[in-house]
Amino acid sequence: MAIWLKRGATAEAVRAADEQVRATVERTLADIETRGDAAIRDLSVKFDGLDRDDYRLSDAEIQDCLNQLSDRDLKDIEFAQTQVRNFAQHQRDALKDIEVETLPGVVLGHKNIPVNAAGCYVPGGKYPLLASAHMSVITAKVAGVKRVITCAPPYKGKPAPAIVAAQHMAGADAIYCLGGIQAVGAMALGTASIEPVDMLVGPGNAFVAEAKRQLFGRVGIDLFAGPTETLVIADETVDGEICATDLLGQAEHGPDSPAILLTTSEKLARDTMAEIERLLTILPTAEIAAKSWAAYGQVIVAESDEEMVRIADELAFEHVQVMTKDPDYFLNNMTNFGALFLGPRTNVAFGDKAIGTNHTLPTKRAARYTGGLWVGKFLKTCTYQRVLTDEASAMIGEYCSRLCALEGFIGHGEQANVRVRRYGHKNVPYGGKAE
Numbered sequence: 001m002a003i004w005l006k007r008g009a010t011a012e013a014v015r016a017a018d019e020q021v022r023a024t025v026e027r028t029l030a031d032i033e034t035r036g037d038a039a040i041r042d043l044s045v046k047f048d049g050l051d052r053d054d055y056r057l058s059d060a061e062i063q064d065c066l067n068q069l070s071d072r073d074l075k076d077i078e079f080a081q082t083q084v085r086n087f088a089q090h091q092r093d094a095l096k097d098i099e100v101e102t103l104p105g106v107v108l109g110h111k112n113i114p115v116n117a118a119g120c121y122v123p124g125g126k127y128p129l130l131a132s133a134h135m136s137v138i139t140a141k142v143a144g145v146k147r148v149i150t151c152a153p154p155y156k157g158k159p160a161p162a163i164v165a166a167q168h169m170a171g172a173d174a175i176y177c178l179g180g181i182q183a184v185g186a187m188a189l190g191t192a193s194i195e196p197v198d199m200l201v202g203p204g205n206a207f208v209a210e211a212k213r214q215l216f217g218r219v220g221i222d223l224f225a226g227p228t229e230t231l232v233i234a235d236e237t238v239d240g241e242i243c244a245t246d247l248l249g250q251a252e253h254g255p256d257s258p259a260i261l262l263t264t265s266e267k268l269a270r271d272t273m274a275e276i277e278r279l280l281t282i283l284p285t286a287e288i289a290a291k292s293w294a295a296y297g298q299v300i301v302a303e304s305d306e307e308m309v310r311i312a313d314e315l316a317f318e319h320v321q322v323m324t325k326d327p328d329y330f331l332n333n334m335t336n337f338g339a340l341f342l343g344p345r346t347n348v349a350f351g352d353k354a355i356g357t358n359h360t361l362p363t364k365r366a367a368r369y370t371g372g373l374w375v376g377k378f379l380k381t382c383t384y385q386r387v388l389t390d391e392a393s394a395m396i397g398e399y400c401s402r403l404c405a406l407e408g409f410i411g412h413g414e415q416a417n418v419r420v421r422r423y424g425h426k427n428v429p430y431g432g433k434a435e
Helices: 011-035 037-048 059-067 071-093 131-143 161-170 180-189 206-215 240-251 266-279 286-296 305-315 327-333 348-353 390-407 410-424
Strands: 003-006 098-103 106-114 117-121 147-152 174-177 199-201 230-234 259-263 297-301 319-323 339-342 379-387
Touching: 003 266, 011 037, 011 180, 011 206, 037 180, 059 161, 071 131, 071 161, 098 390, 117 131, 117 180, 131 147, 131 161, 131 199, 147 161, 147 180, 161 174, 180 199, 180 206, 230 240, 230 305, 240 259, 240 266, 240 286, 240 319, 240 348, 259 266, 259 286, 259 305, 266 297, 286 297, 305 327, 319 327, 319 348, 327 339, 339 348, 379 390, 390 410
Parallel strands: 117 147, 117 199, 147 174, 230 259, 230 319, 259 297, 319 339
Antiparallel strands: 003 297, 098 106, 106 379
16 A cells, blocks of 8 residues: 655645636636737736737847857757657658548548647746747647747747747747737637637646637647646665656746655655755755645655556656666556656656657646647548449448438438439338338
């Protein structure tokens, strides 16, 4: 039986916070839909301190942002984008259109068709998270999306040069300096100055995630990507310093980012807790990470690897880092996770920034039913059918006629019957069924 050496916030506290966010988002989206650009401007001034006539960046502004970065910066961005593009292309190549003759004269198929327009949100209020531009824009472009626009909040009162450079280098067709609910609402609902998109993607804070949830149906979304979650699964093969470093490395995202250590070693658990306290005295982002760890950090000691798999699948966390003597055991047995990071040589930051897998991943237990952002999210798998012979049409028609009669769908049945009469030369009474 597992024991908790440290627990996080109660479910009741989390629900109360979610309710507050839900109400705020609902009011804000209604305002955007009613007042359009005027609401966008008011919200941007209120929350981001940025007042512009047009929130789309000009070519000159984009070039100015590029000029502010060193050659090393630009080459590093290019490296990361190359890795993301390469992996996305391999994923796209694995998705094939199909056409098969399932019965003589009956042809069925599907085509993978990209959506026409996607809006990519790039978080950047606390940190200029340029990596999110790679993950969304490049993936959409590899999928074949014709129009890709991006929104990112200002950083310290102006467009963040690194984010703008990443958006531009990734191939964004339009770049807007907008954050939060107003960015997501503008892209989904459209305004006089922003043409709406068909799909919203990208991570964000609780307000962005809730806005996407409320807009789902009017537009498509990638997934519910709320505050970052990280689960470190470890045993005695690693030490407290590396576990603490990897937990705090994600806790610094924000004060509501859960970070959990799950281990079979009580010694490692206690060593990790001590190391976290030590590192919080020297980590430059400790103010945020400490709040996250205090409110949402957990330490769980399990009896076995099997119990760790059970607990991990119940948590269904976004990032799951496995540092045990047999990481493949978790790869082969876990079913609920956003992404796995196997062995101590890799870590969540590699996936977040540079290695090539996508960092937009499911949170709040959505990993039970979806994976992360990938090229397939931008594709609609659309089926078609073709019947080549009179004999095939009549044969399928007879089955369809009788099945429609079972359901009482007379009009449906007549769609089948008319073809049985014409192509099968059989006399089926109107409103009846084929014998």
